[in-house]
Amino acid sequence: MTATRRDLLTAALTTAAGVAVTAGQARAEEPDHDHDHQAVPSDPALRAKALESVLVAKGLVDRAALDVLVDTYEHRIGPRNGARVIARAWVDSTYKQRLLKNAKAAIAELGYGGAEGEQMVVVENTAQVHNLVVCTLCSCYPWPVLGLPPVWYKSAAYRSRSVIDPRGLLREFGVELAADVEVRVWDSTAEVRYLVLPERPAGTERLDEAELAALVTRDAMVGVSRVVAPGGGAHA
């Protein structure tokens, strides 16, 4: 699927339609020169490379710092952090109470915090309430516990539909909710970041904290799936 999308993008970028990306930017300043840039299709990879070269040459960015940033979000900060938080809450009811009362402080107890988690709220899924997190305006997401958001979370399809048809959307993710379950959709319109505390699945009473953390998925912490016990017919 990714390959298909990328192929389409590549194809688009070699056509006049694709070049409108840069022409559109030029239009505001040079209304009569819409087509000036069409001779040089703007592949984003080439544009990014040119930008980096210029910023490095000017002493505005350090390539080594960029390497560290990429490595941090590719390898060090991701949904395993959030999974540890969830597992701790499942095994330690006093931790869970702290987490629901002051999420930022409780998450900091496990060593997580910082950029895009400056203000955190954790919402709890129960048999009666199902929470779902979205950012309809942009892509806001709790980086310290989930890392950077997946493409689907940032997509027009998810951002548009989550607020108006959360039950239909959840059904596509494999979550069928009874009519009497209350759905709460959290639109991250400010600087507060939301994390869902999923329900602990039945049949996991004998698992320890690390084993429980291994069951917790990113999608469950966004609220689009449930956590399932081992051998419990897992879905995404």
Add this chain to the structure above:
Amino acid sequence: MNGVHDMGGMQDMGPVRPEENEPVFHAAWEGRVFAMDLAIDGDWPGGSGRYQRELIPPTDYLRMSYYERWLTGLSELLLKSGMVNRAELESGVAQGGNTKGRHMLGADEVAPMIAAGRASTRDVPVTARFHEGQRVCARNVNPVGHTRLPRYARGKQGAIVRDRGVYVFNDSLVQGLGEKPQHLYSVRFAARELWGPQAAATDSVYVDLWDDHLDAA
């Protein structure tokens, strides 16, 4: 701004397509754009990159991938600030140095920067206009600039669920009009208030809104 970025409630945008084993970045350039955006010491107010992405023409916005929007937004901010010029972006060749004396983030400064984050709460005495439990109405306004009040909530009635404290008001900050700190609230809107009888009676949408977005209902 009633831009295409304000997507809540739009229909026919197609199915949501999760990707198995999705990489954090789908190509190396995406990571470089992400990193440049975080590393650059711009002379613009916080959140300007996001507003710049909102200003991408709608047809382009919908066609672009996520990090193409970041690349476009960052490039435009750098051009506006005079930190780079268009010839440099097109050629990849710098014509001058760090003329504005901006700080260059070092590799050893990355972890402290991430750990510190950027607080948007403010410890200043501001009177809350509303209290928890109070009925409110989101203002029916159509500002041309940046706003965190989504279209689908405008003119709709809800209830204050939680006073989250005093926050920088992004609608003001991003437009260079200052932080204008004020109370931020979690406001619950019944799904039927927003979408009518097609929505489930049990369901609701919680939106974080500031004092200046709300009136007493």
